[in-house]
Amino acid sequence: MSQDGSTDRAGYTLYWEAMSGAMAVEFVLEEIQAPYTLRPVDMAAGEHRSADFLKLNPTGQIPALALPEGQIIGESAAGCARWSRPCLHARA
């Protein structure tokens, strides 16, 4: 991790806070060894309600996951499901 708490890996960017639902997405990223940058959001300071963050996730909630292709996923289950599709199809 760098001094501001962000990791230095590229690819995905996970807007995150400790002990939030963002950690579920973080665990999946770690498990599949995806390259990502962890971008801490200071919720106590209201950063998740800032204009810049609301552009990323209009719900004003953590997590937001920016994909390498540029889209943003603003729901933790959807962020995790991005990689679980083969498993879901296998059960169908």
Ligand SMILES: N[C@@H](CCC(=O)N[C@@H](CS)C(=O)NCC(=O)O)C(=O)O
């Ligand atoms: N259904 C959403 C819920 C996200 C959620 O509740 N995030 C909390 C942190 S764990 C949050 O951002 N709360 C701030 C707020 O709602 O103002 C998800 O799972 O992504």
